[in-house]
Amino acid sequence: MTHHTAWMTIVLLFMATIDGHSQVRRLGGRGPIGVAQPDIAATPEATLPLVDRELSRALRQAKQLVEAKRYVDAAEYLQMILDFPEDGFMSVDDTESSFRSLKAEADRIVAEMPEGGRNAYRLQFEPKAAAALADARKNGKRSDFVDVIRRYSQTQSGQDAIYELGSQLFDQGNFLAAAHSFERLRKSADAGGREPMLSLKCAMSWKLGGRETEAKNVLAELAKRDQELTVDLAGGEVELVTNRDAMTEWLAGVELQDSSKPLDPSNEWTSHAGGIRRNAVVATGADHPASEWTAIPTDVPRRSDSEISFDQTIQSMVTVSTKNQRPREFSIQTREPLIVGDLVLVRTPSDVTALDRHTGEFRWRGMPDLFIDRLHHSGAQGNQSVESQLQTRVVKHVWIDVTYGRMSTDGKYVYCVELPDHFPEPLQQNRQPNANSNLLLALRIDDEEGPCEWRVGGERNVGPFELPLAGHFFLGPPTPLGGELFCLADVDNETRLLVLEPSSGEVKWSQGLAATGDYAREARRNSGLVVAAADGVVVCPTGAGSFVAIDLTTRSLLWAYSVRPNQQNLQFQRRRIVPTPNMVQSWLDEQPVIVDGRVLLKSRHTNELHCVDLRSGRKLWTNSEKLRRYIVGVAGETIVVADDFDISAYSLEDGKLRWKEQTGLSHSTGRGLIVNDRVLIPRWSDLVHLSLQTGEVLERETFPNEAALGNLAAAGNTLIVQGLHHVYSRSLVDD
Template identity: 30%
Template structure:
């Protein structure tokens, strides 16, 4: 279905160029941006800031937006201030594009937000994370012996990030942020040189968030109604290697907290996951997931000293092993994957003991725990493990994911790089259906909300109407008036999307015969053209009677008052349609043994593309 709303996430040409380069590798491209739906509002992050779209009307519209500092677009737009010599941010980005391109688009520390319904909480950080920093503030380049000194404007962002709260009742107006100006001026302030490791988890009237300062990770309890004032804090562990100023990968992978049965589960992305009793504010357990090696190097040390930890080896990362995901608490178990781990782990929630673990086998991310099954999305398969013992229940070949999916009571919806969303039965792994984008657009991270499907990828956010909801609305309109031309057009589009091509052709023809509004006629003819093309491509001989109608629709007449820009676009589309017609005709006649006619069509096709490349499906 055509989108009801779509937005480009990057505006600056340099940002777009970086993203284009970063997404060239033939790997799974998972965006770090995760949209939120709150009531009738959709809130999402871009490479500029935060945007709020109203979904309550028939056509979604932008309600408010808030620009963030040191976002990708902001770094480019203000580069004379941030990077006057072009030797810091630009150089860092070029380094990452060569060795770890996903750091530019899979930054879940920035891309993940949270809300308690009153405020929106997010992390602001420099969008191009600095390489390891020397004690005197110089950045060590990644793949050559080179150092750069960040500008005065960038120096504070090297040492900390910022937790920000926007007031939803005041159209996203800034309410408070940490660190405060006072923190910058005093070495005794509570948030001096602090990194917040992810968006906070709202529970009751408090916020819980992990923060790292001076190589120590602490659990903070904040009061959002009092400008984020610190209520209490609990030290969890120290980081003895891969500090945030030394590890851009860990800096961009969010730590997601989870809560259940009075226990707050705190990953660290630094080798350990810790359970905290919120009632007593005490550590219940600590579990290390790092693999043992012959030459162990300490990674973390828990508080109190020595509790539950041995010496573990940690290798520097160029890319995370698992894509970021939150721990899942279900039936007294905690299931989690860590960007610096190599297995999916299942722990007992009460004491943190290991129930089972399964090594990563081409898996990309933890898709969730549903109906007693742990779903894992991989490079070309989706599989399910038994929550009880970790044994594999089923495996389905899917192709490469393009985002994080979503589930309902019985079905998991997986977005794929092929431009499709597959519906997978959670119990059996059977493929229930495949929905493809009518424009060939690749879906991203998905959410369902009030009859809409929201997809946020690396470069675009798109809102589509849910098929079931849209189908019901169309059916109701046609029950009232079976010849309603707009209803016939909508049903024809829906049937085209579902692959019911013959039925789609009938509806689209009927819509054009029943006085369809003039502004909708080009859309109906374009959809009819697509339906006829697909039928001819599937079976030319069986659908040859459609060829004359297809030839007619391949011609785009010039409308009155056409501008030069519109004429150029129409002529370009006309050439593409003519090329598609000739290709279909040549292959069709060849399949029928009418070789002379096939040869003539091939010659026309060759002449058509003599001076320029022709786009073909």
């Protein structure tokens, strides 16, 4: 039985509840979850992974064996579940109204067995766990420690792995993820042998992660548990029970030393919205120089006359496409620039181009779009002319396909998604075009030519030309995280999280997320979906109104959350119509945004904005407005949202409106961002600066030679604006 077929699925029922239109599958929770027969073809609803009957029977058998005190036999069943490569949701009760992680449940049973049961389990599996931990220590990779924890957390070596991983996370500045690792150990039956240092590390992690209340609670529990405990705090021996003021004073003095400060990422913009939290907020700094320049990324040196002529044809088509877009009232460009090291990386309609960050000079041009390159050198395919096929591709790259326009980088490679070199059917409004597979590429950024290091995906059944991961449709570029690449992809009517090796594209592990149908498949695959991550949790959008969160320290499912479509979208579904952005009052994408232990969730099928707790998926609030497009960013307690013509601000605490400002008669043509106390919004030919506090328009920066400004990126004191034909670098600070 393969892990692709090991899971059955259950449909999330998008039904209204008393307090809103959402359902959450919260692991360990008891909230009502509806279950319905799947009708995947007729709705955009996603189905989530449920454990198959064989593993469910194994869990039931293990519980019976534990009750019969047959611990050795029970351990075999439980370890089979823990060894399985993927997790799934299981029903908590016979009514199937609440669901929990299968692996979390198996781990809980082992942890709560009587001492004799735990000893029997450890006697069986400690040798394997010790060998795995030795390999993890030798290799030094975080993923190897996670694998030990995932499979053997209740052994002595598993507990050691949790402690060592928590220490690694702390040293890397991932304080809240470290705190959760230490908390897990503190609550175990064998925590006493690591005290008091375990609780002190846990308290420091909470404190440095901004959670001082949790830090104080940990220290108070430590003092309460051992009435005569003394520890060495800041060089002096202190009795915890009689000197809680001293503990508080010590805790207030816990600050980062220079040697333990994490690297400052503010001088780079490495993926969508700048980083893995997907919160496009930056701050300027005195240590980062900025320069101003304007560049034409297609102005490549040493080109032949044929190449120059072909590039000019493409640029003229881009201009024509802009004139066609303006009457549609709302259009956001797809291509998003990156800033890494001394380079600015931009997507053109036909390739990836690297410019010098300080001068704008051309550095290298990466692998061209395969289909456009074939048109240039071999002519048209089928009955359509070269001009017709090229126009279709150019419009898709500039205005429709965000998956193409979005990139990511880890400083060594730039990752991007390409369509295959065959010509797909043109995207037709209100129709379901064919969609097969695409390619994920890694280009070296430290080479003068930007060569392709590896590529995966593409068509199946092409003999010796078939690539690894053939048949996959990558929904967006991968997210570099902890030395791995986290990527969302469709394969065989299922959306999966793939975790890849950066140097080769090889799959290290994967997790099924949802079964999704044909409805609006093309629109979903054009939306450039990427994961969001923070504090040891990765949140995965499915593109069909549901979200799945995974604990990266255990590789187990945390929660799932779904958003019900609004009435307008439900009508489109019944009529089998795929609406364009101007036909509906809903969000452009389903990109989660993480800020301060909370996740902002939204769906293309509704205008609601949901705020949930990052660790539990518990809904904190929901807000609905008539028309919103994308989240600009969250600064402090203020959420800034872009509408067609308005910019609005909402409270992060309760979702209530703070202010709304109309930016003018034209709408946004690119995604903005927040810099210090300003909100920057690109429009057709000007960049609007608004006050973060009031929404007042402070400045309108004009770009006379630009037909339509596109997406923004900022790092250090540099702002990068990608237009249709030009790339602009502007200083964010006054001279």
